[in-house]
Amino acid sequence: MFIPLLGLEFIENRKERERETSSPINNASKMEMETEVSAEKKEIVVLLVGPPGSGKSTFCESVMKSSHRPWSRICQDIINNGKAGSKAQCLKMAIESLKEGKSVFIDRCNLDREQRSEFIKLGGPHVEVHALVLELSAQVCISRSVKRSGHEGNLQGGRAAAVVNKMLRSKELPKLNEGFSRILFCYNDADVENAVKTYTMLGPMDTLPSGSFGLKNPDTKSQPGIMNFFKKVSAVPAASSSSNEVTTPKANEKIEIFRVSPAKLVVPTLAFPSISTADFQFDLDKASDIIVETAEAFLPKLGSARLVLVDLSHGSTILSLVKAKASRKNIDSGRFFTFVGDITKLHSQGGLHCNVIANAANWRLKSGGGGVNAAIFKAAGPDLEAATRARANTLLPGKSVLVPLPSTCPLHNAEGITHVIHVLGPNMNPNRPDCLNNDYTKGCKILREAYTSLFEGFLSTVQDQSKLPKRINQATVLDSGEEDSERNKKFKGTIASNTKSGSVDDSGKKRSKGWSSWALALHIIAMHPEKHENIVLESSDHIVVINDQYPKARKHVLVLAREESVDGLEDVGRENIQLLEEMQNVGMKWVQRFQHEDPSLIFRLGYHSVPSMRQLHLHVISQDFESDHLKNKKHWNSFTTSFFRDSLDVLEEVKSQGKANLESEAVLKGELRCNRCRSAHPTIPKLKSHIRTCPSPFPHHLLQTSRLLARPDSSN
DNA sequence: GTTCTAGAAC
DNA sequence: GTTCTAGAAC
Incomplete structure (x- = not known):
């Protein structure tokens, strides 16, 4: 409960300043102050979030009754000449109100993320978007909407209960990462009363602290990771050699x-x-x-x-x-x-x-x-x-x-x-x-x-x-005959022998020769894809495709070279041109596959100048960078600076000069810049929230040279 | 490469 | 007090 009060204290200070600025005594200083304050002046869009009967309209009316800030209440239930209208009409009216210098209440249910997203886009340098969440119990909402008469949405009586219930089913609580600068949760009448005070006190020049306030029982669901190379290496063969009651068709494939x-x-x-x-x-x-x-x-x-x-x-x-x-x-x-x-x-x-x-x-x-x-x-x-x-x-x-x-x-x-x-x-x-x-x-x-x-x-x-041609499954014909447990022993031995000793530098390489154990995972898979059936997406004599274990974007796969001696880009020479071409082609095929599933995805194909893991690998990565695994500056900069060498550039360079140009690892320490508009951001979370909504096109050099792979019909 | 965590930054 | 980074350990 102290949090809304913090907001009020903040407003109190601003009120002092406002009083000073509106004093007619000293015109010159008033002008000065006004300029200073108006530079910060922001309109606010408040999305009310709650089912029918949660008190959205009452909230807006209570605030507007005595607020000094000009507000416009946009209610989808009456926007169409007193009748229910569309989301588009609400958006249009919101834009008009903002132009007139009014802050806006969006009085509609806004219960799921998708419903909210268009309104969040109203935010910008001069507009903040807040959510006010009315999380009153379903019973309260239902009994209110059942009892009331003459409600604008014409939602009364028995039908109301069904509608409220249905809406609550698809409810998703708003989160800051959707683009809100402030979210306030209310669970009871006292919370609502405080919220009404907070917004009523908000003068035309005031702002409220940003952040999420008052949330109870936050959703702490964590994304389960994809497969774990290291665990799989030892776990898979062991499991399949034991306790299978029924048949063990593992070898079939x-x-x-x-x-x-x-x-x-x-x-x-x-x-x-x-x-x-x-x-x-x-x-x-x-x-x-x-x-x-x-x-x-x-x-x-x-x-x-x-x-x-x-x-x-x-x-x-x-x-x-x-x-x-x-x-x-x-x-x-x-x-x-x-x-x-x-x-x-x-x-x-x-x-x-x-x-x-x-x-x-x-x-x-x-x-x-x-x-x-x-x-x-x-x-x-x-x-x-x-x-x-x-x-x-x-x-x-x-x-x-x-x-x-x-x-x-x-x-x-x-x-x-x-x-x-x-x-x-x-x-x-x-x-x-x-x-x-x-x-x-x-x-x-x-x-x-x-x-x-x-x-x-x-x-x-x-x-x-049935539209596809039918083929016979040949998979049941052959079996390599090797014992799983034996294989497992050999495999563990390989890892152990590589991890004995030696000083390791910060990219996993030992200074003399050899790699740290974690840095070998890709090499091991590339050398023996048949032992990693569970994670190998595709393989040929020259390449293996796997999901990146810690994807840094919605889609992120690796095309591994199977050449024993090519650990990274620095080892690539003219003798590897065919290999590089195959890697590029296979990467392109996966891009097409992903874009078939989701045409809005945009990809780049490329190599890290200095890889952390042994074995030349091509990153096929979608450019949304929407991933919990993207956590630090090195992650970001390794995909968005010159450290990331586009596959096509590498190919050209190797063909013309016999080797690829490499960027120094120093660029990984540089500032965090948006991959579209190049704006700089102080922290990873701030950068991530920016890139979610950055409307700019990608830089010219990527767009012009087909380094960036987008579907022509995608709106990006 | 990741995980963990101390301490800087806010 | 919380968020975030950066360095050590693996």
Whole structure:
């Protein structure tokens, strides 16, 4: 509670100054003061964030009643001649008000990030954007909106509860990194009263301290990292040589360097967990009827495609019920069957090839919670979260959403899964949202809808796939025959022998000869890609492609050279021109692949002048630099200064002068400049918040020479 | 390369 | 008091 008061103290000081400036006594000094103060004068855009009934309009009216600052309240519910209007109309009116020197309240729900983003863009040198979050309990909001009459949004009575509930489902609390200069959270009437005071006291020349205030229970969710090279090196072979109850088809894929792709699958297969019968406590007998009936109805539409109900345990009741009922109905057990295993490891551990898996999702489509949902999100990594977010924010019971998995996603790569279908069933558990209170008439209807929607989603992937030429899977033919445990021993030995001793300089190189152990990871993978199947995205005789373990942007892969003696750019000569060309071509292919998935991505391909890790590697990196792993000056400068040598420049230089020009490591210590507008920023967080919204085009030299790879139709 | 953390900067 | 950097250790 002390924080809004701090704000008030701040205003008090400013008020003193304002009084002085408005004194008519000394005109000359008044002019001086005015100039000084008006140089700082800023309009404010306040986005009210809260569902209907949270008190947004009341808040605005209370402030405007006695504020000395000119305010304009922009309410989407009445903007259209007293009727509800559009977001665009609100934006237009906000711009007009700001031009007139008025600060603005955006009085609409603004509950999710996307809804807010356009308004945040109103911010600039003379406009600050604040969020005022009315986090009152859903009950309070609902009871207020149910009771009220004559509300502008015409949202009253019974319909209000449903609308409020629906809106709260897709709620995302605002964060400073969206571009707000200040966020204030209110949880009760006292908080709101304080907030009203704070904004009422705000004179035309005043500003409020920036930052986020009053947040309770901040969301501390951390992004799970992608694969860990070092852990994988020892963990993978060890795991596969032990406890696999079912078959161990690990060796099956050995001759396939390009992992399982949908075109190579003979039979499209959907693996799905039983929906609603675990945490949602749906009756198993009723659920098994619905599964069998819906599957039976769908099989004729699915051609040769298969449906597989999966559960973790051999003792699964739902599995045995479904098995028995399907058999009684004489359903083709080659096309509809049950399977015991981890749905995220059906191929690697169970030998079952599935290209689509279903997730028993939660309504927020968020990771966590346990069970299948947690397992799938964990196995798929952040790629699935991003791909899901691109399709939907929430899910209603009985519905599903089909999410294509990016080609770099571990689940795609290691298990051959191309799509995840999130599906939400009915809930019979009183401790979970939207409990149906044992209403099985409704429950069965929704569960049937859920499976229908799921199978329809799968059907759509089957139809897409049937357009592709079908190829036979050759992967089951060969096996190298080498013992995993033996391999593992040898492998560990290699690392150990390289880490014995020697002084290490700051780029991981030993001064004499050899590298620090962590700096060898890329070299080890390049030399033996077949031992790193789980992380290798592609490989040939000359190159290996992997995800950067700590990506510094939304997309960041490495093309490793497989040449033993080429540790970095300084070792490259004319004899490597073909290699450099192949690396460039492979890099371009990945750019195209990524841009096919997201056309707005922009890429550069290049090398670090002085690499930290052994083995020449080409960075293929999207230019958003949107990554929690980008943490310090060295990270930023290594990709955005002359230290980053564009692949095409390197090629030209090696062809013309036999070697590439290298930039000194000294530039890594230089100031932090925006990669678009070149403005300097004092800290990494400030730089990152700037680059999120920097509207400038990229520097001329990159745009002109196709060093920068953007889709022609992208608006950047 | 990352992680950890002391202490500078705000 | 919190945020952020930079250096040591790995």
